[in-house]
Amino acid sequence: xxxxxxxxxFMGKRKIAGTISIVLIVCSLGVLLVQGLNLGLDFTGGxxxxxxxxxxIAPADIRELLDSAGFEHGIxxxxxxxxxxxxxxxxxxxxxxxxxxxxxxxxxxxxxxxVVLRQSNYIxxxxxxxxxxxxxxxxxAALAVIMLYILFRFTKxxxxxxxxxxxxxxxxxxxxxxxxxxxxxxSVFAAVxxxxxxxxxxxxxxxxxxxxxxxxxxxxxxxxxxxxxxNQTLGRTLVTxxxxxxxxxxxxxxxxxxxxxxxxxxxxxxxxxxxSSIYIASNLLIxxxxxxxxxxxxxxxxxxxxxx
Numbered sequence: 001x002x003x004x005x006x007x008x009x010f011m012g013k014r015k016i017a018g019t020i021s022i023v024l025i026v027c028s029l030g031v032l033l034v035q036g037l038n039l040g041l042d043f044t045g046g047x048x049x050x051x052x053x054x055x056x057i058a059p060a061d062i063r064e065l066l067d068s069a070g071f072e073h074g075i076x077x078x079x080x081x082x083x084x085x086x087x088x089x090x091x092x093x094x095x096x097x098x099x100x101x102x103x104x105x106x107x108x109x110x111x112x113x114x115v116v117l118r119q120s121n122y123i124x125x126x127x128x129x130x131x132x133x134x135x136x137x138x139x140x141a142a143l144a145v146i147m148l149y150i151l152f153r154f155t156k157x158x159x160x161x162x163x164x165x166x167x168x169x170x171x172x173x174x175x176x177x178x179x180x181x182x183x184x185x186x187s188v189f190a191a192v193x194x195x196x197x198x199x200x201x202x203x204x205x206x207x208x209x210x211x212x213x214x215x216x217x218x219x220x221x222x223x224x225x226x227x228x229x230x231n232q233t234l235g236r237t238l239v240t241x242x243x244x245x246x247x248x249x250x251x252x253x254x255x256x257x258x259x260x261x262x263x264x265x266x267x268x269x270x271x272x273x274x275x276s277s278i279y280i281a282s283n284l285l286i287x288x289x290x291x292x293x294x295x296x297x298x299x300x301x302x303x304x305x306x307x308x
Contacts, residue, residue: 006231010278011223011286017279021168028175037178038073040185041123043132046090047100050118051108056082062108069107070094075183077258084118097122135189142196143167154207157288161281162203168280169199169272176268188261195269198244202237202277209233210285214292222290226282241274 041048059076062085066074071089079086087104095103101120108115143163151159170192177184209229217225248270251263 006234008231008234009227010230011227011282014279014283014286017275018283021276021280024175025168025171028171028178031175031178032171035178035181037174037184038181039132040075040183040188041088041090042186043135043184044090045097045123046088047097047104048119048121048123049087049089049101049104050079050120051085051087051105052116052118053083053085053112054114057085057112059085062087065111066104066107071104071107078256131186135186138193139170142193146196146200150204150207153204154211155290157285157290158207158211158281160288161284162200162207164284165203165273165276165280166196166199168276169195169269172272173265173268177265182264183261185261187259188265191262191265191269194266195273198270199273199276202240202273203281205236206230206233206277206282210282214290222286226285230278230282237274237277241270244270 059078063074063076066076066087066089071092073090075088077086077088078084089100089104091097092100101117101122105115105117105120143166146166147159147163150162173192173195174184176182177188182188206229209232210226213225213229213232217228220228245267248263248267251259252267255263
């Protein structure tokens with residue numbers, strides 16, 4: 001069976017796509033600067049409380065109870081059975097941090113007298129600050145190493161395009177989390193790093209086909225060759241993206257609160273990464289004026305002729 005053959009003029013819409021991407025990036029950066037991320041306890045510090053109830057309890061009911069008592073931005077989720085709950089509470093201005101765990105349990109016992117405290121841990125702000133710094137350095141280091149890898153494997157044009165696509169994916173993913181104020185914790189940060197790997201893999205596949213076609217096709221403009229390469233890899237891109245999204249949507253729907261942030265970040269990243277491998281990395285190749293001569297394999301010296 002012959003593979004599906006596409007003939008889509010991707011690069012004909014490159015200016016529209018580029019404009020949309022620039023607007024989205026500017027908006028994302030603006031939201032990140034003005035509103036910022038809703039950092040979880042891993043970064044901000046706070047209190048983690050594990051409690052056990054006599055009967056199964058809904059996390060939403062406990063979350064509503066704590067909100068009404070003045071405890072804001074807490075996360076309540078199952079921990080094991082439907083009688084065990086894990087409460088993650090950031091620092092509260094109205095309660096001393098050292099007493100926050102006791103205050104939470106006291107509030108719960110007003111309505112659920114038989115609730116049992118299993119453990120109460122305090123995460124200091126020094127730890128949160130260190131994690132924030134380390135996470136930022138890890139992200140910068142990942143982008144730098146990727147840029148060097150693409151530079152040695154392909155050319156500087158591909159390197160700039162790949163890193164720009166990855167930065168585009170990361171900024172938009174973080175921007176969406178900032179807009180909706182979804183909790184950003186270490187699991188979400190791990191998803192962002194996974195998105196970098198996913199997007200890079202897709203970008204390398206497309207770049208490799210573009211390089212191959214530049215060497216094989218003698219006639220045709222740069223836009224024609226890039227369009228042909230994108231259409232040739234589109235089937236593979238769609239199959240990979242769709243199968244990944246099926247799993248991620250399943251995790252979003254039934255994975256529970258613990259994994260929801262990770263699944264949401266991965267879902268956004270897969271969609272944005274698929275788009276960026278087509279319109280960001282390839283678009284920059286045209287802007288950087290890549291040509292066939294940049295991708296030719298250097299001819300080996302004829303040793304026979306060189307010998308006296």
